Amino acid sequence: MSKKLFIETLGCAMNVRDSEHMIAELNQKESYEITENLEDADLIIINTCSVREKPVAKLFSEIGVFNKHKKPSAKIGVTGCTASHLGDEIIKRAPSVDFVLGARNVSKITEVVHKKHAVEVSTDFDESTYAFGEYRSNPYKAMVNISIGCDKSCTFCIVPATRGEEISIPSDLIVQEITKAVASGAKEVMLLGQNVNNYGRRFGSSEESCDFTQLLQKISKIEGLERIRFTSPHPLHMDDAFIQEFASNPKICKQIHVPLQSGSTSLLKAMKRGYTKENFLNRCEKIRTLCPEATISTDIIVGFPGESDADFEDTMDVLEKVRFEQMFSFKYSPRPHTEAAEFDNQIDSDVAGERLTRLQARHTEILDEIMDAQLGTVHQVYFDELKPNGRVSGRSDDGKLFFVQGSEELLGKIVDVKVTKTSRGALDGVLV
Numbered sequence: 001m002s003k004k005l006f007i008e009t010l011g012c013a014m015n016v017r018d019s020e021h022m023i024a025e026l027n028q029k030e031s032y033e034i035t036e037n038l039e040d041a042d043l044i045i046i047n048t049c050s051v052r053e054k055p056v057a058k059l060f061s062e063i064g065v066f067n068k069h070k071k072p073s074a075k076i077g078v079t080g081c082t083a084s085h086l087g088d089e090i091i092k093r094a095p096s097v098d099f100v101l102g103a104r105n106v107s108k109i110t111e112v113v114h115k116k117h118a119v120e121v122s123t124d125f126d127e128s129t130y131a132f133g134e135y136r137s138n139p140y141k142a143m144v145n146i147s148i149g150c151d152k153s154c155t156f157c158i159v160p161a162t163r164g165e166e167i168s169i170p171s172d173l174i175v176q177e178i179t180k181a182v183a184s185g186a187k188e189v190m191l192l193g194q195n196v197n198n199y200g201r202r203f204g205s206s207e208e209s210c211d212f213t214q215l216l217q218k219i220s221k222i223e224g225l226e227r228i229r230f231t232s233p234h235p236l237h238m239d240d241a242f243i244q245e246f247a248s249n250p251k252i253c254k255q256i257h258v259p260l261q262s263g264s265t266s267l268l269k270a271m272k273r274g275y276t277k278e279n280f281l282n283r284c285e286k287i288r289t290l291c292p293e294a295t296i297s298t299d300i301i302v303g304f305p306g307e308s309d310a311d312f313e314d315t316m317d318v319l320e321k322v323r324f325e326q327m328f329s330f331k332y333s334p335r336p337h338t339e340a341a342e343f344d345n346q347i348d349s350d351v352a353g354e355r356l357t358r359l360q361a362r363h364t365e366i367l368d369e370i371m372d373a374q375l376g377t378v379h380q381v382y383f384d385e386l387k388p389n390g391r392v393s394g395r396s397d398d399g400k401l402f403f404v405q406g407s408e409e410l411l412g413k414i415v416d417v418k419v420t421k422t423s424r425g426a427l428d429g430v431l432v
């Protein structure tokens, strides 16, 4: 009889993919099947995020709750970025945890499940050529890692400390994995890395030479693959050749994440982001000029140490100028193993909170205008999910979420849809 796995995934797309890898390994080598019921589980995994403090604080109370409701024989594993940075500390604080597996040690999942109190959190382990088993949470779309780790040293960010130095995955392996996914029904791929357009700077053992633009060209030759997305690129590495490829390659979806962090050049310097406000605006302008149909999303941190009113106004100014179609905004959270946590000019949390509210309120107004203007327009939508009440959802090429009335016949199809109703988060439409 199969054993049951309950897995909770927090954080970024990379974590979602790490969870898929663990599910595949546990299923194919250890006969685990997924369950949504904690009480039925023989193994409980919490795949954690440590990019901000909140989810970390929640972890220990969650372990307590899981421990209370689980079967007595069930094991608990903590994986991901918090596992990397807290290591055996987790078992000391919560002895009910059976193993701790770091974000760069995912391939060891089938080993650690058999060991009591195993802690595998090395950040220089190279699993860039490991052949993971196959599992996709959505049969119509595939996520594929193109690199592991991150070589930047943004002063606010814990990721380099939890995921280690950047190693690119050989392009042939990437192409092989996508080809397999296409053969089993995926028309869309999401390429994943902490800094995708830095691809090819360093490989583990392979000696190839291939940059991100060349990788995109190689991938777009895969027959049957219709859509290519990627996350996240870094504004510093968006050269003209890359933007040109983005704009002109018909398989690349016209949605791009350009993480701003701050609009203030002096703050960007303190963050070690490597670009100025003007460089950033110039890159966005280039995207808007070469590819007017593209949507641009971003990440913004408010309340970074030393952020003055004038610095914050620079961020508001960039929002006004670029009018991001999507914005993920966060209050700065000091993290261990980061430079900025040691800065002596930390910002008052209420001030940061007020700035965040103002930024989000203005973005909401912009978003309403953008979405309202969609009424009557026609988009190609790739349908990938059945919803309640006879509805089906999918995304347009530029990343907007669509709902139409329909059945499973639409799943896996790319169809023209005309927008009949708009809202901030999604669009309703009819097939045309």
Ligand code: SAH
Pocket: 012, 051, 052, 156, 157, 158, 159, 193, 194, 195, 231, 232, 233, 259, 261, 299, 300, 301, 330, 331, 332, 333, 334, 335
């Ligand atoms: N390279 C990744 C970054 C991962 S972290 C990417 O580009 O997606 C995701 C986002 O979390 C960052 O872009 C940043 O906006 C935010 N973030 C990272 N560290 C943070 C911190 N200490 N406080 C608040 N937000 C943070």
Ligand code: F3S
Pocket: 150, 151, 152, 153, 154, 157, 158, 159, 160, 194, 195, 234
């Ligand atoms: Fe973090 Fe900067 Fe890398 S935000 S993941 S250190 S590009």
